[in-house]
Amino acid sequence: MRKCVLVLLLTFLCARSDAQGWKFNMHVNDLQEKMANCVVKLDIKKAVGNWSGTGVLFHVFDPKDYCRQIQTVLTARHLVENAESVEMTLQFRKGETEAPLVKERVCYTKDSLRVFCHPDKSVDLCAIIISQVVSEHSSRKETLLYSLDSTVLADEALYVKERPLDPVVMVGYPPGLIDEVNLQPIFRRGVYATNPSLDYRGEKVLLLDIPNNGGSSGSPIFHFDDKLYKQRETHGVGVVMGSRLALVGISFDGVNPAKGDSYAMPITGPSNNTAWVVKTTKIKELFTAMVSTYMK
Numbered sequence: 001m002r003k004c005v006l007v008l009l010l011t012f013l014c015a016r017s018d019a020q021g022w023k024f025n026m027h028v029n030d031l032q033e034k035m036a037n038c039v040v041k042l043d044i045k046k047a048v049g050n051w052s053g054t055g056v057l058f059h060v061f062d063p064k065d066y067c068r069q070i071q072t073v074l075t076a077r078h079l080v081e082n083a084e085s086v087e088m089t090l091q092f093r094k095g096e097t098e099a100p101l102v103k104e105r106v107c108y109t110k111d112s113l114r115v116f117c118h119p120d121k122s123v124d125l126c127a128i129i130i131s132q133v134v135s136e137h138s139s140r141k142e143t144l145l146y147s148l149d150s151t152v153l154a155d156e157a158l159y160v161k162e163r164p165l166d167p168v169v170m171v172g173y174p175p176g177l178i179d180e181v182n183l184q185p186i187f188r189r190g191v192y193a194t195n196p197s198l199d200y201r202g203e204k205v206l207l208l209d210i211p212n213n214g215g216s217s218g219s220p221i222f223h224f225d226d227k228l229y230k231q232r233e234t235h236g237v238g239v240v241m242g243s244r245l246a247l248v249g250i251s252f253d254g255v256n257p258a259k260g261d262s263y264a265m266p267i268t269g270p271s272n273n274t275a276w277v278v279k280t281t282k283i284k285e286l287f288t289a290m291v292s293t294y295m296k
Contacts, residue, residue, distance in 0.1 A: 031245045035222055037146035039185050041173040042218065043087040044079055053079040054172035054185070054218040055088065055128065056250065057147040060287045062295040070294060071134040071147065072127035074283065075218035076252040077117055080126060085109050089183060090133065092142040102142050103183070106133055116293070118286045122203075124252035125278050125286055150287070153280040154223070154246045159206075162196040162223070168248065170210050170275065172219030193274065196248070204282050206249065208275040219251045221277050249277035 038058075044051040055073035062068035073088065080086055085107055092102040108114075114129040134144060170188045177186045190210025194200050200207060208221065223246045254276040 034146050035171050036184055038148050039171050040073060040088045042075060042079060045084045046082055051079060052175055052215045056220045057144060059147045059149055060290060068295060070129060071131045072129055074127050074250060077124045077126040078253060079217055080115055086113055091145040092137050093145055094142050116290050118282060119289050123278060123282050125250060125282055127286060152247045153283060154248045158246060159196045162192060164195050165191045167191055168208060169222045169224050170219050172216045174213050174215040204279040206277050208277060209273055210275050211273060212275040216251055217253055220247055221249045221251060223248050247280060249279050251275045251277050
């Protein structure tokens, strides 16, 4: 009995609001479902051949009017650059029910594809705008199964608390490991290979030690804690009961498009164990520029 009281007391003393960007939730299954349902497989056709990758469903609100939003698929810029077409399958729920789901295969041609790239050409990040198709389903009272928003984005305070070898989760569609029937992605666990509080080579980038190969570009990287986690503070480490989820970045292939520099081999061949990740600072910059452009 004393042990139970002590655990509850310690939990109360340790629990406090965390860095902005965390989502707290005692329902672990809900967070796992969100990770699974916020991604889509991208099939890209280019003059140089066919590519595959991963995109993250993400909606951006107008800060002046939350009734206005832009629905996007966040992904790596190099995937869709010079694309002849981009295809994806979107899943919608009808009303309040989750099954049977409404699935639509969407194909964007060169003429219909709307892509908003990060204003800095050296950042391998862009957003495919899919607001029109989502709006069409909304008129039939159908909504996307799940889409992320800015509340899940990690901030600098989070990166400061993370350390090399802390665990992360990559969710995506590597080729050869795709469930075409259920459209479910592949979950992979890994660790930070560099100190996430530092900007690798002076850029808003970090590296992961995680199984990684073609199709993984554009995959979201999450910090996910299941039921119980340690929380670093300046006065030490506390233990908190609960689960939490934060998006810490988007994977890309290690190429600087502006300079033509390649710090790593592009992810097109056999699996390797290093993933390059653009931090959420650049995601926020991308969406700030998008709001400034489309929501004046």
